[in-house]
Amino acid sequence: MKFVDEFRAPELITRAAQEIRRLADPRRTYRMMEICGGHTYAIYRFGLRDLLPPNIELIHGPGCPVCVLPMGRIDDGLSLTLRPDVIFTAFGDMMRVPGTKGSPLEYKARGADVRIVYSPADALKLAIANPERQVVFFAIGFETTAPSTALTLMRARAAGVGNFFVFCNHVTIIPALHAILDSPGLQLDAFIGPGHVSTVIGCRPYEWIAAQARKPIVISGFEPLDLLESVAMVLRQLKAGRAEVENQYKRAVPWDGNRAALKAMGDVFATRPDFEWRGLGWIPQSALCLRESYATFDAERHFRMPGIRAADPPAAQCGEVLKGMLQPAQCRLFGRECTPEQPVGALMVSSEGSCAAVYNHEHHRAALDAG
Numbered sequence: 037m038k039f040v041d042e043f044r045a046p047e048l049i050t051r052a053a054q055e056i057r058r059l060a061d062p063r064r065t066y067r068m069m070e071i072c073g074g075h076t077y078a079i080y081r082f083g084l085r086d087l088l089p090p091n092i093e094l095i096h097g098p099g100c101p102v103c104v105l106p107m108g109r110i111d112d113g114l115s116l117t118l119r120p121d122v123i124f125t126a127f128g129d130m131m132r133v134p135g136t137k138g139s140p141l142e143y144k145a146r147g148a149d150v151r152i153v154y155s156p157a158d159a160l161k162l163a164i165a166n167p168e169r170q171v172v173f174f175a176i177g178f179e180t181t182a183p184s185t186a187l188t189l190m191r192a193r194a195a196g197v198g199n200f201f202v203f204c205n206h207v208t209i210i211p212a213l214h215a216i217l218d219s220p221g222l223q224l225d226a227f228i229g230p231g232h233v234s235t236v237i238g239c240r241p242y243e244w245i246a247a248q249a250r251k252p253i254v255i256s257g258f259e260p261l262d263l264l265e266s267v268a269m270v271l272r273q274l275k276a277g278r279a280e281v282e283n284q285y286k287r288a289v290p291w292d293g294n295r296a297a298l299k300a301m302g303d304v305f306a307t308r309p310d311f312e313w314r315g316l317g318w319i320p321q322s323a324l325c326l327r328e329s330y331a332t333f334d335a336e337r338h339f340r341m342p343g344i345r346a347a348d349p350p351a352a353q354c355g356e357v358l359k360g361m362l363q364p365a366q367c368r369l370f371g372r373e374c375t376p377e378q379p380v381g382a383l384m385v386s387s388e389g390s391c392a393a394v395y396n397h398e399h400h401r402a403a404l405d406a407g
């Protein structure tokens with residue numbers, strides 16, 4: 037198949053859903069975690085839960101980078117906007133993420149020089165165009181976006197740009213999966229593996245999930261047929277008592293990953309000893325920082341960062357949702373105090389956040405149906 041319509045063809049979707057019903061044993065339940073926020077979005081956007089038998093529960097994982105960033109890191113980044121010489125840049129999906137004293141967009145409304153960029157290269161261009169200012173790029177994302185930050189830093193160093201800084205919040209997926217599997221009380225049968233991250237890291241880093249944790253994992257694409265086929269592949273493994281890494285997304289994910297992207301990341305980034313994740317706490321070796329050779333571009337070294345630690349509002353249950361202990365609609369604030377218009381937690385902001393996905397595609401639909 038070559039065209040997106042083919043991955044959404046109703047007759048193929050119907051056939052895939054029938055195959056899932058044939059494979060699923062009605063005497064048991066299945067709990068599968070889709071790790072990637074892009075998958076969570078696609079599941080709700082295309083109404084895929086309606087096609088699954090009720091004994092298959094999809095648990096939403098920690099694969100939305102905006103959602104897992106603790107509030108203190110947002111506050112730390114925003115503290116730089118108080119400096120008149122700083123232009124603070126970030127991706128659009130960061131703009132409404134709440135810190136303790138407001139989101140980047142609210143800081144902008146109060147007069148801070150906060151700008152949306154579409155890539156780190158845009159932030160570098162801003163730095164070159166404004167040599168009298170200090171341009172800070174709020175770098176965020178898993179291995180999917182880290183290579184473009186690395187390449188931009190290489191370009192900045194080659195061009196001798198002295199007023200470009202990266203506040204590095206890149207995180208890595210494998211340590212988070214270790215933390216999830218170590219969470220007491222979380223029962224999971226299998227994983228739907230992240231498609232975007234795996235285009236960079238490949239399939240090999242997941243082999244321990246099959247070998248040690250004895251859980252099947254299927255790396256999946258993002259179209260409805262991809263996801264349904266991945267669920268069927270998981271069911272086939274469980275039925276046969278197998279636990280393997282399988283690659284459904286072969287058209288984009290090479291088994292060994294993208295060597296050029298991995299090399300760029302390795303040249304520019306080192307692994308932090310530990311990093312705090314919203315909901316999952318401090319996870320060893322789960323995030324990246326700039327290597328010594330790029331220290332002059334490191335916002336954390338160049339500026340005096342306050343190192344703010346901030347807890348989520350006590351009633352917010354973002355942590356439980358991120359760990360898969362609660363479904364989004366089970367949070368006590370969901371759809372009342374916390375909505376996409378007035379988000380309390382980051383999961384209600386990003387399109388890949390599970391709370392926003394449920395609210396926008398299910399809760400809203402239910403409200404329209406009711407009334």
Ligand code: SF4
Binds near residue numbers: 379
């Ligand atoms: S509804 Fe809001 S407060 Fe509750 S988990 Fe979702 S984002 Fe967090």
